[in-house]
Amino acid sequence: MKIILVGASGDVGQAAYNALSERHEIIRAGRRTGDVHVDIGDRLSIAAMYDTVGAFDALVSAAGNVHFAPLGDQTETTFKLGLDSKVMGQINLVLEGLTRIADKGSFTLTSGVLDRDPVVAGTGAATANGALAGFVAGAAIELPRNLRINVVSPGLLKASEERYGSFFPGHERVSSNRVGRAFVKCVEGAITGQVVIVE
Template identity: 65%
Template sequence: MKIIVVGASGDIGRVVCEELGSRHDIIRAGRTQGDVLVNMSDRTSVEKMYAEVGDVDAVISTAGDVHFGPLEDFTSDTFMIGLNGKVMGQVNLVLAGMARISEGGSFTLTSGVLDRDPIRMGAGAAAANGALGGFVTGAAIEMPRGQRINVVSPGLLEVSAPRYGQWFPGHEPVSSKRVGLAYAKSVEGAITGQVIVVE
């Protein structure tokens, strides 16, 4: 399969490329580096990426900005960082990509643990994660030409724990291998409309 991985240079993106790269043709995409550049929060940039890459069999997104901070300090603008960056960015990949994905192809988005196991200063991320789950559930029943859509919701990755572990007290990091397998399940399997939890 020909697969675009958006956010390929991040911790999760690297895991995905390692898991699927030996079996599929991976096109690495990112805002500042990759085989193709894309700002997924900008629909025009997303459409340009698809035009450059051409038709594909699957799109995986492991990217998306969110704001972390005390709830009492949130403003409409800081809250919208997650809704525009993580939610609408990934929604843009789907809306602009349905015509570019092969029959029976798939989209795999990424949310995270915080909507089901919250941390302090993570309300914006929790809201974005929950919104992505709702989008996937609703979109799955309307996908054209047998296309599928899922979202992977991983806990804190082992590889990320040295940098972010202090934000996640009491959370047990998940193995990179298990996270990679969750994306393989979504892309190579047959499920749709699912939140694939990795804990």
Template identity: 45%
Template sequence: MKIVVVGATGTIGKAIVTKLEQEHTVITASRKGADVAVDMTSIASIQGMYEQVGKIDALVVAAGAAYFGPLTTMTPEDNEQSIEGKLKGQMNLVLLGLEHLNDGGSFTLVTGIMMDDPIKQGASAAMVNGGIRAFVKSAAIEMPRAIRINSVSPNVLQESWDKYADFFVGFNPVPVERVAQAFVKSVLGGQTGQNYEVY
């Protein structure tokens, strides 16, 4: 299979690439340091990425910036960062990618535990995570040509625990390998409309 991984230079993205590249052709995509440059907030950049890679069998997203901060000081502009970076960015990758996916191909997007298990300062991120989950569930019943769509919802990672422990008090972090395996399940399995929770 020919698979594009957006966000391939991040912790989760690298783990996904390591698993998939053993038996498949993987094209890495990110803002920098990857095979293909892509800015998820730019329609033109997304279109350019698809034109560069040609027809593919799967698109995996392990990226999407979201705003973190207290609700009482959050501005509409702050919240827009999450909408543009994670919600609209991923939806546009699907909308613009349909014609580039081969029959029976798949999209795998990324959500996150905060939509189910809230943390302080995480309202904006939780909102877009829930939006992506709803989009995936609904879009699955309209996908043409046997194309599938799923999402993966990671917990905070063990590999990032030192950085985020103060935000995720009482959480049990998970290894990135478990998260990457859920992406593999989505790409190589047969299910659609699912949100794979790695909690």
């Protein structure tokens, strides 16, 4: 399969790449790095990425930003960062890709643990994650041409512990190998409309 991997340079993206690249052609996409460049906050940039890549069989997204801050310090603007980037950025990857992806293709998005196991200052991330779960459930029953859609929801990766571990006190760390296998399950398997939890 020819797979577009958005956010390939991040820890989750690298886990997906390592798990999928042995059997598939991976086109790595990122804002500043990769085989093609894309800003998922800009729908025209997304369309240009698809135009550059051409025909493809699957889209994997491990991209999107959220703002971490105590609830009292959050504002409409800080919440909208996650809604515009992590939520709408990934949704727009799907919307722009619907007519371009091959029959029986798949979209796999990425959320995270915080909507089901919250931490202090993580409300923005929890909100974005919950929205993605709802989008995938709703979209799955309407996708044409036997297309599939899922979202991988990993806990904090061991590879990310040094940078983000202080935000996740007491949380179990998950291996990159297990996260990678979740993406394999979504891309190579038959499930759709699912939140694939890795914890």
